[in-house]
Amino acid sequence: MKATVKKSMVSFHSDSNQFKSRHFLNDHIIEIKGLEKDFDGFKAVDGISFKVRRGELFSLLGPNGAGKSTTIRMLTTVLKPTSGDAYVADYSLVNEKNKIKPFIGVCPQENVIFEALTAEDNVAFVGRMHGMRPEDIKTRSQYLLENMNIAGRKKASKSFSGGMKRRLNLAMSLVHQPHILFLDEPTAGLDPQARRLVWDFIKELKNTGMTIVLTTHDMVEADALSDHVAIMDHGKIIALGTLEEVKRGTNNGNILDVSFSSKDDLLRAKSKIGALESVQKTEDKQNNKLSVFFTGGVKSFKLEILPELESFKTLHFREDTLEDVFLKLTGRGLRDN
Ligand SMILES: Nc1ncnc2c1ncn2[C@@H]1O[C@H](COP(=O)(O)OP(=O)(O)OP(=O)(O)O)[C@@H](O)[C@H]1O
Numbered sequence: 455m456k457a458t459v460k461k462s463m464v465s466f467h468s469d470s471n472q473f474k475s476r477h478f479l480n481d482h483i484i485e486i487k488g489l490e491k492d493f494d495g496f497k498a499v500d501g502i503s504f505k506v507r508r509g510e511l512f513s514l515l516g517p518n519g520a521g522k523s524t525t526i527r528m529l530t531t532v533l534k535p536t537s538g539d540a541y542v543a544d545y546s547l548v549n550e551k552n553k554i555k556p557f558i559g560v561c562p563q564e565n566v567i568f569e570a571l572t573a574e575d576n577v578a579f580v581g582r583m584h585g586m587r588p589e590d591i592k593t594r595s596q597y598l599l600e601n602m603n604i605a606g607r608k609k610a611s612k613s614f615s616g617g618m619k620r621r622l623n624l625a626m627s628l629v630h631q632p633h634i635l636f637l638d639e640p641t642a643g644l645d646p647q648a649r650r651l652v653w654d655f656i657k658e659l660k661n662t663g664m665t666i667v668l669t670t671h672d673m674v675e676a677d678a679l680s681d682h683v684a685i686m687d688h689g690k691i692i693a694l695g696t697l698e699e700v701k702r703g704t705n706n707g708n709i710l711d712v713s714f715s716s717k718d719d720l721l722r723a724k725s726k727i728g729a730l731e732s733v734q735k736t737e738d739k740q741n742n743k744l745s746v747f748f749t750g751g752v753k754s755f756k757l758e759i760l761p762e763l764e765s766f767k768t769l770h771f772r773e774d775t776l777e778d779v780f781l782k783l784t785g786r787g788l789r790d791n
C-alpha cells in the first residue's frame with residue numbers, strides 16, 4: 455500500500471476549474487447560526503453556532519446520537535434545518551442551497567455507491583453529475599483511485615471489501631475538486647494501514663487549501679489532524695476551540711502520580727502540595743502512591759509542585775487527553791450510548 459500521495463492535485467486545480475477562481479468574501483467559509491433540527495419534537499441538533507475558517511480542518515466529536523451526522527447532513531443540503539441558518543461558501547443554506555452544491559464534497563457515514571458499477575464508473579458518475587468534462591473526469595478519477603489504492607480494478611464494486619468501499623466513497627466525494635470536504639467518520643471500519651493512508655491523503659488535501667470538516671470517534675485521528683474541534687452532546691456544542699483550548703477549558707487538565715518509599719514521606723509531601731493554589735485535590739492510592747490533580751501545566755509542575763517534593767520514588771506526569779476531557783464534560787465515553 456502506498457504511503458505517500460502524488461502532488462498532481464495542485465496542478466489539476468490550475469488546469470481546471472473553480473477551485474482557485476472563486477473569491478470568498480469571508481475568512482470563515484462556514485458560519486453556522488443557531489442551527490436546529492427537530493425530528494417529531496426531538497431536537498437532534500439544538501441551536502448550534504460556530505465558524506470554520508477557510509483551509510482548516512475542523513473536527514466534530516461526540517458520542518453516538520450526539521447530532522454530528524444530522525449537522526453534516528444539514529450543512530451538505532441533504533436535510534432542511536428546522537430553524538437557524540448557515541452560510542456555506544458564502545451562501546445561505548436556507549435560501550441558496552443549490553448554489554452551495556458545486557463547492558462541497560461529501561463522504562456520508564453510510565457509503566453511497568452503485569454496487570453494479572466499477573470503481574472508475576462510480577467516480578465518473580459523480581463527475582458527470584457535476585458537469586465535468588470526460589477528459590478531466592478520467593485524469594481525476596485515475597489520480598484519486600490510485601491514491602486510495604483501488605485503481606485498475608475492473609470488477610463491480612459489490613465485490614469490494616468494506617475498507618475498499620469506504621475509500622471509493624472518499625474518492626467519489628473529491629472528483630469535482632470541492633472547496634469544502636465533509637467527511638462523516640471517514641476511517642470507520644478501516645484497518646490501521648488504510649487509516650494511515652487516508653490520514654496522509656487528508657493532510658495532503660489540506661495542503662492544497664481545501665477546507666475539511668470531519669466527524670470521528672477516534673481521538674488519535676482528531677489529535678493528528680484537527681486545527682479546531684467542537685465537542686457535541688445531546689445536540690449542543692459543549693466545547694469549542696483548538697485542541698489545546700478545549701483541553702485547558704476543563705480546568706483540571708493535569709495529573710501527577712507520585713510514589714514514595716514510606717507513608718511518612720507521602721504524608722509530608724501531601725500536606726505541602728495540598729496547600730498549593732494550583733492543586734485542586736490529592737488522592738491517596740495503594741502502595742504509598744499519591745495522585746495530584748492540578749492546573750497550570752508544566753509550569754506549575756516545575757515551579758510549584760516539584761520544589762515541594764523532597765523525596766519520591768517514581769513520578770508520572772500527564773495532561774488530560776481529549777478522551778479525558780470528553781468524559782469530564784459529558785460523563786460518557788466517546789463510544790458509549
Ligand atoms: N431521520 C431521523 N428521524 C428521527 N430521528 C433521527 C433521524 N436522524 C437522526 N435521528 C436521531 O437524532 C439523533 C442524532 O443522530 P445523529 O445521527 O446525528 O448522531 P451522530 O452524532 O451522528 O451519532 P453516531 O456517532 O452514532 O453516528 C439520534 O438520537 C438519532 O436517533
Ligand SMILES: [Mg+2]
Binds near residue numbers: 522523524563638
Ligand atoms: Mg453519525
